[in-house]
Amino acid sequence: MRALCWHGTQDIRCDTVPDPKLEHPRDAIIKVTSCAICGSDLHLYDNFMPGMERGDVMGHETMGIVEEVGSEVTNLKRGDRVVIPFTIICGECDQCRRGNFSVCERSNRNKSLADKVFGHTTAGLFGYTHLTGGYPGGQAEYLRVPFADKTHIKVPQGLSDAQLLFLSDIFPTGWQAAVQCDIQPTDTVAIWGCGPVGQMTIRSALLLGAKQVIAIDTVPERLAMAQAGGATTIDFMAESVVERLNEMTGGKGPEKCIDCVGLEAHATATLDSMYDRAKQAVMLETDRPHVLREMMYVCRPAGTLSIPGVYGGLLDKVPFGMAMNKGLTMRMGQTHVNRWTDDLLRRIEAGQIDPSFVITHTVPLERGPEMYKTFRDKKDGCIKVVLKP
Amino acid sequence: MASGLGWFSIGLGLVELLAPQAVSRVLGLRGQERLVAAYGAREVATGVGLLLSRDPEPWLWGRVAGDALDLGTLATALDRQSDRREEAGLAMLAVLGVTALDLASAWSHASRRRGRAAARRRLPDYARRSGLPASPEKMRGAARDFVVPEDFRTPAALRAWGVANEVA
Numbered sequence: 001m002r003a004l005c006w007h008g009t010q011d012i013r014c015d016t017v018p019d020p021k022l023e024h025p026r027d028a029i030i031k032v033t034s035c036a037i038c039g040s041d042l043h044l045y046d047n048f049m050p051g052m053e054r055g056d057v058m059g060h061e062t063m064g065i066v067e068e069v070g071s072e073v074t075n076l077k078r079g080d081r082v083v084i085p086f087t088i089i090c091g092e093c094d095q096c097r098r099g100n101f102s103v104c105e106r107s108n109r110n111k112s113l114a115d116k117v118f119g120h121t122t123a124g125l126f127g128y129t130h131l132t133g134g135y136p137g138g139q140a141e142y143l144r145v146p147f148a149d150k151t152h153i154k155v156p157q158g159l160s161d162a163q164l165l166f167l168s169d170i171f172p173t174g175w176q177a178a179v180q181c182d183i184q185p186t187d188t189v190a191i192w193g194c195g196p197v198g199q200m201t202i203r204s205a206l207l208l209g210a211k212q213v214i215a216i217d218t219v220p221e222r223l224a225m226a227q228a229g230g231a232t233t234i235d236f237m238a239e240s241v242v243e244r245l246n247e248m249t250g251g252k253g254p255e256k257c258i259d260c261v262g263l264e265a266h267a268t269a270t271l272d273s274m275y276d277r278a279k280q281a282v283m284l285e286t287d288r289p290h291v292l293r294e295m296m297y298v299c300r301p302a303g304t305l306s307i308p309g310v311y312g313g314l315l316d317k318v319p320f321g322m323a324m325n326k327g328l329t330m331r332m333g334q335t336h337v338n339r340w341t342d343d344l345l346r347r348i349e350a351g352q353i354d355p356s357f358v359i360t361h362t363v364p365l366e367r368g369p370e371m372y373k374t375f376r377d378k379k380d381g382c383i384k385v386v387l388k389p
Numbered sequence: 390m391a392s393g394l395g396w397f398s399i400g401l402g403l404v405e406l407l408a409p410q411a412v413s414r415v416l417g418l419r420g421q422e423r424l425v426a427a428y429g430a431r432e433v434a435t436g437v438g439l440l441l442s443r444d445p446e447p448w449l450w451g452r453v454a455g456d457a458l459d460l461g462t463l464a465t466a467l468d469r470q471s472d473r474r475e476e477a478g479l480a481m482l483a484v485l486g487v488t489a490l491d492l493a494s495a496w497s498h499a500s501r502r503r504g505r506a507a508a509r510r511r512l513p514d515y516a517r518r519s520g521l522p523a524s525p526e527k528m529r530g531a532a533r534d535f536v537v538p539e540d541f542r543t544p545a546a547l548r549a550w551g552v553a554n555e556v557a
């Protein structure tokens with residue numbers, strides 16, 4: 001089959017690889033009808049996350065039709081239409097039973113490695129480094145889904161792929177990012193980053209009833225899309241983020257701050273960004289935590305920082321003392337996708353939101369490699385790419 | 390090109406910074422050691438800027454300005470009855486060559502920037518892509534029926550205690 005494979009820094013190729021086969025009675029094979037490129041894939045593309053190997057199949061936002069199921073998968077059958085969450089879940093371990101799916105204790109087949117690196121393992125993820133299981137991803141014609149009896153979201157026929165695909169990741173991610181803030185009707189929610197995750201977070205914060213949603217980025221078309229979703233915007237290259245946020249909150253700062261940027265924050269004109277670029281270049285730190293620092297600084301005391309943006313390793317010059325003394329709450333993590341998807345699917349069916357608004361490019365799988373570049377460089381108005389195998 | 394000039398800047402700057410005496414002697418700028426070292430620091434800073442920033446254009450114009458300063462300073466060595474006039478002249482020629490490179494590079498960046506700006510003006514308009522069935526104002530709070538799970542709520546100790554107590 002055809003699949004997008006990782007070959008090194010900024011080197012993704014559309015290769016021919018062996019078709020996946022059932023390896024375990026709880027597996028299923030999915031014929032992929034749509035898949036997408038995520039901002040998290042860009043961290044792999046730019047080679048900032050350790051643990052990728054040549055030839056790994058990329059992709060963790062996938063949907064399709066069930067082709068084949070293992071003997072123990074009794075709740076799925078050939079022909080069922082499913083969206084596959086990016087987190088692989090057993091559904092039975094302690095964490096799964098608490099709904100903490102992204103830290104499932106059993107789905108990471110490289111558990112002993114993850115135990116060493118993280119202290120305790122996290123869930124297996126599709127197409128996302130050998131630290132999280134090294135499972136082949138879904139930017140391909142077929143996908144093997146481990147623990148398939150739990151790792152799926154059944155979806156109805158009446159809705160399009162474009163409306164449903166993002167249940168796999170970015171819609172629940174934006175939703176959890178906002179839910180983590182426990183939004184009150186009096187809250188100002190400030191959101192850094194207007195990529196696909198930021199866009200979903202803006203809509204979620206609005207629907208959950210925030211008084212004011214403020215979005216920060218510098219890419220004009222992303223800011224325009226943020227405004228369409230009801231956000232007031234700040235261009236971080238043209239204005240001071242801290243000054244504007246204080247202005248808009250009567251000098252007190254936003255109660256809730258959400259980081260939808262992660263470890264590749266752009267160098268802004270500030271000194272700390274230059275410092276991060278230099279240290280990263282000589283490999284003295286792995287991540288560029290400019291947004292985290294800014295959030296800690298500007299957040300209202302006793303406020304909440306929600307961090308869906310991905311970080312990989314070591315962060316330098318994070319003003320933890322400031323956060324401690326201000327009594328900030330921090331919530332973060334990979335999304336517990338299946339915890340939210342029943343509710344979100346209902347909202348899509350009810351017409352409360354249509355997540356397809358974020359798609360700007362739909363192209364055949366073969367054009368994936370060039371689309372990685374277009375998406376990364378924010379060329380051609382690109383915000384979200386859907387690939388059709 | 391920009392990164393080439395960046396490394397060149399750093400190299401030249403380090404020489405000026407670390408050996409200002411030797412440089413001044415060769416160029417007939419005796420007594421100006423401090424100035425030469427300061428120029429070295431400027432070269433290093435510009436070089437680092439060129440290498441690290443996403444947009445090298447301002448740093449390139451910075452180099453052009455620096456070249457003008459260098460030329461002016463070297464010209465003072467030409468004026469004087471110095472025995473190093475020839476060296477100063479040669480150095481000026483070299484700086485002129487580099488200035489040409491800097492200018493060419495800055496101009497090409499500027500024209501590419503104008504190209505990008507034009508492309509941006511041609512971009513599709515996303516101002517209507519809300520994903521919502523009604524205006525954001527109407528949709529604000531439409532999902533307030535959602536019950537935030539207990540383990541996702543602000544810890545009880547941090548909730549608005551005073552307000553809750555007044556109500557109770």
Ligand SMILES: NC(=O)c1ccc[n+]([C@@H]2O[C@H](COP(=O)([O-])OP(=O)(O)OC[C@H]3O[C@@H](n4cnc5c(N)ncnc54)[C@H](O)[C@@H]3O)[C@@H](O)[C@H]2O)c1
Nearest residue numbers: 039040193195196197260261262265266308309310334335
């Ligand atoms: N927690 C999860 O489960 C989860 C799921 C999906 C994605 N993510 C992460 O979310 C993040 C965003 O994903 P995406 O798909 O939207 O990616 P993206 O790269 O398209 O978006 C990032 C945006 O941040 C902006 N940005 C950069 N520096 C900034 C700064 N200093 N201030 C404000 N904005 C800045 C960029 O211009 C860009 O628009 C990534 O780190 C991704 O890995 C996490």
Ligand SMILES: [Zn+2]
Nearest residue numbers: 038039040169
């Ligand atoms: Zn993702």
Ligand SMILES: [Zn+2]
Nearest residue numbers: 090093096104
């Ligand atoms: Zn589990």
